[in-house]
Amino acid sequence: MEALFILAGLFFLLVVPVLAIRANLKLGALEREIVQLRGALAAQKAAPQPTPSAAPIAEAPAVEAAPTVEAPAPIVEALPPEPVAEEAAPLPPVPVKQPKPGFEEKLGGRIFVWIGAVMLALAGAFLVKYSIDVGLLSPAVRVFLGLLMGVALLAGGQWLRKESPIIAQALAAAAVADWFASLFAAVSLYHLIDPLFGFIALAIVTAIGIGLSLREGILVGLVGIAGGFITPAIVSTGTPQPAPLFLYLYLIQLGALVLQHKRGWWQLAALGIGGGLIWVVLMVVAGPAASGLVGLAALSLPLFLLATDLTQLWSLYGKGGVAVSREMAITARAASIASFLLMAFWLSIGGHQLDNWAFLIVLTLVHMAAARRFPSEEIPALVGAAIAIAAYAVWSPFAAGSGWTLGSLMDRSGDFIMIGIVLGAIFGAGGFWFELGAAKPVRWAGLSTLGTAFLFGGAYLNLNEAELVLTWPIQAVILAALHMGAAERLNRLRHTDARYTGALGLHCLAVSGFLALAVPMRLEQEWIAVSWAIELPVMAWVALRLDLPWLKRGIWVGGALVVAAVLLSGFPTGDWIIFNRLLYGIGIPCIGLIATAAILKRTAADKETRLLVMVLELAGAGLLALLIGLEVDHAVGRLVFDTGVDFLRCGIATIVWAALALGLHHLHRRERDPAYLTAAAGFTVLACGALILGGFIILNPLFDQIRVGETWIFNRLMMVYAIPAALLLLIADQLRRPVEQTRFGDHPARAVGLLALVTGFVWVTLTVRQIAQGPILSGGAITDAEQYGYSAAWTLYGLMLLGLGTGLRSQLLRYASAVVVLITVSKVFLVDASDLTGLYRVASFLGLGLSLIGIGYLYQRLLFRRRE
Structure with missing residues (x-):
């Protein structure tokens, strides 16, 4: 029974792929022959048909002419000779549009090919496993045969490349996968190769795969890059070495991005960048000590993120590249935002050290400069700026255990103030400078205004009790003055270029907002809602004055913030009764x-x-x-x-x-x-x-x-x-x-x-x-x-309701009066008749009786008086 399974496995692993390749070759030849026949048939249909010869003119009977007049020559003889149809020059064949491949063609010519390639790759792995199970060959021979099989697959693919490029691509991908599997066995299973040498060998295989993709196609590159990122996991020396690892990962990314730059293969770029960033996440989650990211080696991670972002920008906009597609742009944006997030996360777990801040600031500046040159990069640049601001906002300069490098309580308010000034200058002044001449100035105006506002708010929340050279209200007034100067400049530009209208509106709001914030800086919390509420009418006035619909929509957010601030204020009252x-x-x-x-x-x-x-x-x-x-x-x-x-x-x-x-x-x-x-x-x-x-x-x-x-x-x-x-x-x-x-x-x-x-x-x-x-x-x-x-x-x-209903002509009041009277009557007969004694019972019946008579008289004489 086991032999039967082995024979069946060998049939499916060896015979079926060969038959599939042979069938695919024959199918390709038949396809080419059909295309030639279709072209000949179309050329024959497009050729002009021969014009039939004119019918011969019958000779007319001789007409006797006058003896003195000579008969004229026949007209038929003067006509030129009719051209012969067989001598017409053939026209060039008309090119025929190739029909799209159908399901059967895709199944036989492509899908079967790739299934066969996968089978061949698995065949090598199963062959190695079978040799291990039965102990036929030594480990060295097994690895050698596996590598030799990869060479054979690659050679066979190159031999068949002219006949079928798809088969060549499939066999090349299978060869790269076979080499990865063989080297993995040599390093991790049999320990035949030193891990360092194995790492180098696998890196060479990765480079070969990336290089072959230029010749064979994108799928070979995908296999090579995927195997390259798996290599550090399957080959380990036992001692973490982050610097060589990040250099290796960057080289893989560089190869993938070069292919994107030359061929537009965004899939390779996505796989290359994604694989490198996944390694960053794994090392950060494992912890700096376990990953070896301590001392100078810790600089390798932010350097890798910075290099990743710069290289993908070059891949998009460098000279000599292909046109940027939508997929390439989305991949680049995702890569940039991921780099910003990982840089901020590394900064946070590292205790907001100044060297990490320097890398984040450089990354932000580089992407802002790129966005100023290429408007499509504005969104990731602004998102990165927002991430940097958020990282600053969550930084507490008085926290204990400031990361993995410091373990004691220390006051870092000086560093906090310095980084806040640097970020404020970059986002405030830099954002305003980038507004001038930008395609969409309002985006950079948002960075200049909202960036400084959030930085100012984060600094206030952390240092509101600290003794500073300038008090918080004075700082708010200074920022308002700076934005007023920017608004004045934009107001002059607005008259010649309407694009600056929205940016002017944002700077006007920044002026009023900082002035409004200056009030509650030293007062109670409820003044925050007051300052934001004062800002809302200014927003409405600016939106109408400058005709800014988007600013009008921002009032939705502002109004919600005002209501939320009121509800979260705690409702302090004070000592006064009304004026509190x-x-x-x-x-x-x-x-x-x-x-x-x-x-x-x-x-x-x-x-x-x-x-x-x-x-x-x-x-x-x-x-x-x-x-x-x-x-x-x-x-x-x-x-x-x-x-x-x-x-x-x-x-x-x-x-x-x-x-x-x-x-x-x-x-x-x-x-x-x-x-x-x-x-x-x-x-x-x-x-x-x-x-x-x-x-x-x-x-x-x-x-x-x-x-x-x-x-x-x-x-x-x-x-x-x-x-x-x-x-x-x-x-x-x-x-x-x-x-x-x-x-x-x-x-x-x-x-x-x-x-x-x-x-x-x-x-x-x-x-x-x-x-x-x-x-x-x-x-x-x-x-x-x-x-x-x-x-x-x-x-x-009841009488009062009846009087009101009569005077106001209200039927509802009169009905209510009747209901009350009926309730009273029921109460008198059911309760008073049994419970009351003496004059109270008499007065109850007497008063109710007189009232009912009066009500009846009122209805008869005033409301429903009969007419004679």
Whole structure:
């Protein structure tokens, strides 16, 4: 059975590839013959057809002529002789467009070839394994035969190169793979070759593979480069030597990038750069000590990254190269960004040492210069600058254990300041200098403005408590002045070149932004939101003044930052009741958002601007609601100290929010601005939610011992129920007007009005309870006076609603009056008739009876009076 498997394996490994090669040769010959036949057939079809000879003219019968006149010569004899068709000159054959290969042609002529090449490569490996298993040959002979098989594959491919270049390419790739496998066995399995010599031999194989790719094709280079990157893993001397390793990796990258430069093979460049960077990641993850990256050897890693970036730039834009394709550009961008990330990571784990900072700064400068020369490199250059800024922002100059070279706590604020000044000069001044004459100046203006802003912010967060020569507000003013000078220069250039308009807008924002930052540098945290809120109207004004749509879109981000800064400020209050930190910490951002919306509203012609205006107005309204709630909470908490403090807070907040909703409804009726209606709806929802959750559910005085006040009528029940009910009733009246109605119709008006009427009924009921029980309503038995009081109060409440419904011509109020009266009637018959005694029972029935008679008379004589 094993012999059968061996024979089958030999058949598939040796016979099938030979048959496939032979079939492919025959198929190629047949293809060439078919192409020749098609060309001949097309040439024959394109040749002009011979013109048929003119029909012979029959002789006319002789006509007798006058004896004195001579007969003229026949016309037929004067015609030139007809050309013979056989003597026409043949036209050159018309070239025929070759048809695209079909599936069968690809399968037989290409796929089978590569499968056969893989089989041949595996055959060498299996042959070595078989010889090991059965012990036929010595290790040296096995390796020699493996290398000899690679030579044979390469020679066979060259012999068949004229017949089929695809076969030659496949056999060359198989030969390179066979050499890698044989040398690997000689070094790692049999230890026949010294690791250093084996490393050199494998490097030579890699170079041969890269060189053969120029002759045979890209796939041979892929095999060679892939094997070259595997070589350091399979050949190890036991002692890490990073410098020779990075030199070897760079030479492989250089070969791949040369091929990209000459042939445009971006796949080789991607594999070459990616393999080298993977080795960098592995060594960094393993740790500097395990990788040997200590002392002078540590410089080899940043040198390798710098050389990688420079070489790939040369491969794209060097003289004598092919045109840059989209794939080549994407590969280069990914390589540059990866180099920046790895350099920053190495800088971070190394404790932000100055030598590593120098490499990162050089890499940044080199790529900025390349981007200034080649605009397609602007994106990776700006991303690299952002990575450098992020690396500076996360650097703490007072951290313990500053990396793998320092293990003690030390103050590196001097280095921190020096690197910040260098980066600020590069990004601020360099970015401005690159703006002048750039294809897209706004990108470099973003680097100059945002770069200096983030560097300044990172320095402030780390050194805000340090004693510096210049205070932070003075530094902010200096930076504002520098950007003002840049804006002045760009303003002059803008009149002759409109490209500088966007850059001018960014520098104007930088001026206002640094001036705004100068305020909170020595003040509380809530001033950060204030400074950003002051910046928003400036952004809107500049966007409209200079017609910069992208700056208008930036207001989305700015508004979100303002709201986030307010929410993360912690809401400090201070000692004052109204004029405290809440007033400016939330009030000024609220005003800033609303003012920004007002500026944008002047030219809110497009849909995006209208949406931005509405969002800003709603965000401002939300901050206003938050301010009201916090101010009420703070004020009531400093004035009331009993169990009714939260009850009172709920009532005051409900009143203020309902009053704001009512005012916004009036503004909407006058201005017809949808934002006012939306904000009014938001405040209405807040008021209704506070009333339902606070007054009815969570803080209901019937359930908990909550003090509602000592005095009758004018107490906390009025603040929580009566006044909110009246305001909600007015809001419902506004909502039922046609100008206030939305797609929901009159349903919001009915819902708010119903809540107002129910709240009024609750207030009447709880007021009777307070008169009977005192400030605590949750305990005590119901007396006859209290029971009668409910009936009387409900009756009066129903009559009041009926009067309002009659005067305002509101059917809803009249229906509510009828409901209250029916509730009172049910209560009198079901409760009072059994519980009340004496005059209370008489008064209850008597009062309700007179009321019902009066209601009937009112309906008959005023509401539904019959006409004669």
